[in-house]
Amino acid sequence: MLHDALAAHHIHTVILGDYLSGAAGELSALQFPVLWVVEGEDYSLARQLVDRYLQDPEPDQAPWRCSRCGEMVEATFDICWNCSTIRH
Structure with missing residues (x-):
């Protein structure tokens, strides 16, 4: 969801570990997907958008x-x- 929301603002992201749930039970519970912003200059705006997205859970x-x-x-x-x- 965050990947799509950022893409709509033309922010290129990569999800690392997107398919880790397929190895449930085999990996540590600390293993989870991570969203990376590709371009450093996009990070500030991406952080603001993610914060706003997470503040409105309902x-x-x-x-x-x-x-x-x-x-x-x-x-x-x-x-x-x-x-x-x-x-x-």
Whole structure:
């Protein structure tokens, strides 16, 4: 989710360990995926976006209309399924 949210702001990220859940029981519980921001100059904005994203754990309960393409999107999603625009 964070990867997609940052990509919508043109911030290139890489997820390291994305498939670690497939080795559940074989790896230490301390092993988990990590999101890396590729370009150093994007880090500050990425950190702000992640902080804002994490501060709002309760999504709106009603579906929302995408401001870019007009599609209706379920309340549990913050990114439009049709055009990848982030909910405002």
